[in-house]
Amino acid sequence: MTQLVRTAIRVKGVVQGVGFRPFVYTLATGLGLTGLVGNDLDGVFVEVEGPAATVGDFLLRLERDAPPLARIERVTTRALPPRRSASFAIAASEPRAGPRRTLVSADTATCADCLRELSDPADRRFGYPFINCTNCGPRFTIVRDVPYDRALTTMAAFAMCERCAAEYHDPADRRFHAQPTCCPACGPRLALHRADASTPAAGTPAASDPLTAAAELLRQGRILALKGLGGYHLAADAACEQAVARLRARKHREDKPFAVMAADLAAARRLAEADPAAAGLLTSPARPIVLLPRSQEAAVAAATAPGNRQLGIMLPYTPLHHLLLATVTRPIVLTSGNVSDEPIVYRDDEARERLAGIADAFLVHDRAIHVRTDDSVARTFRGRPMLLRRSRGYVPEPITIRSGFPRPVLACGAELKNTFCLAQDRHAFVSHHIGDLENAETLRSFTEGIEHFRRLFDIDPRVVAHDLHPEYLSTKYAVELDGVDLRGVQHHHAHIASCLADNGENGPVIGVAFDGTGYGTDGTIWGGEFLAAGLATFERGGHLAPVPMPGGAAAIRQPWRMAAAYQDADPNSPADLDLDVVRRNQDRWAAVTAMARRGVNAPLTSSAGRLFDAAAALLGVRDAINYEGQAAVELEQLADPAEAGAYPAAVEAGHPFRVRGADLLHGILDDLTARVPAPVIAARFHHGVAALIEAGCLLMRGRYGLGTVALSGGVFQNLLLLDATVSRLEARGFRVLLHARVPCNDGGISLGQAVVAAARDRLC
Ligand SMILES: [Zn+2]
Ligand SMILES: [Zn+2]
Secondary structure (H helix, E strand, C coil): CCCCEEEEEHHHHHECCCCCCHHHEEEEEEEEEEEEEECCEEEEEEEEEEHHHHHHHHHHHHHCCCCCCCCEEEEEEEEEECCCCCCCCEEECCCCCCCCCCCCCCCEEHHHEEEEEEEEEEEEEECCCCCEEEHHHCCCHHCCCCCCCHEEHHHHHCCCCCCHHHHHHHCCCCCCCCCCCCCCCCCCCEEEHHHHHHHCCCCCCCCCCCCHHHHHHCCCCCEEEECCCCCCEEEEEEECCCHHHHHHHCCCCCCCCCECCCHHHHHHHHHHHEEEEEEEECCCCCCCCCCCEECCCCCCCHHHHCCCCCCEEECEEEEEEEEHHHHHHCCCEEEEEEEECCCHHHHHHHCCCCCCCCCCCCECCCCCCCCCCCCEEEEEEECCCEECCCCCCCCCCCCEEEEEEEEEEEECCCCEEEEEEEEEEEEEEEECEEEECCCHHHHHHHHHHHHHHHHHHCCCCCEEEEECCCHHHHHHHCCCCCCEEEEECCCCHHHHHHHHCCCCCCEEEEEEEEEEEEECCCCCCCEEEEEEEEECCCEEEEEEEEECCCCCHHHHHHHHHHHHHHHHCCCCCCCCCCHHHHHHEEEEEHHHHHHHHHHCCCCCECCHHHHHHHHHHHHCCCCCCCCCCHHHHHHHCCCCCCCCCCCCCCEEECCCECCHHHHHHHHHHHHHHHCCHCCCCCHHHHHEEEEHHHHHHHHHHHHHHCCCCEEEEEHHCCCHHHHHHHHHHHHHCCCEEECCCCCHHHHHHHHHHHHHHEEEEEEE
């Protein structure tokens, strides 16, 4: 008889809620092995018993054939005495105790198997909007605690029917231990509520089938509030000019583009161009909104993305989306359910209250959302995905940091586009998109989110990293914590460290951090920075020459003020400016110029974002903005892609050196006088910025001997600038690091803060 061996196996990583136990069960029984498998706080534990060769085969296939959503980080084995067990069993989950080291998986788009059942009239889940399985469905948004088991999700409220329970307990079934599994007999239900104020009992469900009725309302040009995975959306017929305009007016959102949901890839391609990389992103299990070049003939209302050559498109990611799109039979606008800049609404009661003035009807269900999670936003650059907002579908998957965290870290992030990050061992858990920390509701999301992550990943931070800006609410939160070591991290250093972490590198590099605003170590506002940076430390090697921001925050909202400040700072500027921007702001131009000159309420800034603002105002793109970065976005849209000319900018030697951004604006003035078309001027400005980055990097290479450049900061969301910059740097022999998994904007700051804090810890 063959010698029997028994091996204990421990599997760590994303192994719960992804069909790992059924996979192990099927694999072991298929090989004729006995033993057991179970979930605990550490991940998955397995014991297998059989001939040594077969156990070896099992171990090989365990890693090679793991389920699609699993992410194995480590497998360890230990020999046990054989027990001559008779079968292979699935052990019950252990009760909560001890440290929790398991990972929770992200929400995942409906899989192909579930879609087949959804459209099969013979299937008992035919047309059921909440179909899911071990390979797909809600995860992070419904998890209240770990281990990941139904009782600790918002599905606990639904008792499984006999048939669902049978599937759940059958190791051969594809819903074996699928925690959110359900069916029309036992699971969540849809309901349609009219917001019609003339009906006394507002909230009475519509008589007909809710889904068909909701689709009919959309087709009539009505606005629908739709309960999704991570919050409420507002939907409207994307082709209907009045519906989209009405949505904009009611939501108080003037220009910021809306995203569009198309039924499938073919429908998406009728709206925009999707190359293979973009198509891969669109159809990935995370299903982000993907920014794509809009097609000329796209049948989309002008109000969807005013003045924008791009369109944000996503494909259905829940069965409800699939059913709704199939019934409406045309693309719909799908935008966050909120008013203006408030966070996305996710509780039913607040939805009824907050969205009552916007939506004509509510398509809702009774499965609670535990964590508010916005849609993620991505795009591709040279065939590579780049996340601009990392949230639903990606969170809470950790980013692995090889050098690790000597002590547990909480990084509080920035003020705008806030995320926080909790990190321990080799894992950095960057949070979902929290938003702009400027109202009580967002601040509550921030503090509650931190508590939730601490519980889920059992991290008790000893080190707390924060921005240097004393007025950021995230900074104030950090400095009020007791019993922790505080680490202030400069904003642009955090940007570059974030880019390093994104690329799995430690530096040192030349860090080019171009963004709107960040507090500098000298108390001025930085934002056009050349840093010699590693993870622990940095030196400011150069920057854009500072100019005053007349009116402070008012200068951010009104780009024409930056045009005035830059004109005033330019010694070669003609005394009598014959410019439209001056005429448009005639009544205040002199006063704002005087304010800039006196330096009263006019803080100095080296911000690249403000340089773009000044250029946009000079060119007449816009004098005031309705959302962050709007002037720069529109300046990019205006630029002629065929124009390659670049305005020169002088560098004032010194340590740090200063690049004269005002020279670019002087180039614009000369071309305006010569009546050069605006698209050509816009392009020359972009190439001018790329050229000044190239010049700065050459100086940095000369001074520090560094050959790698990391590009970070929100300004690099500008594809024209990014492309021109990368081309110039690569032509000069630089290796260029870009963001991919975390945003280059302030959404990536928390990760940067966390790795800087850890690097300083290692130095101690
Ligand atoms: Zn599925
Ligand atoms: Zn059922």
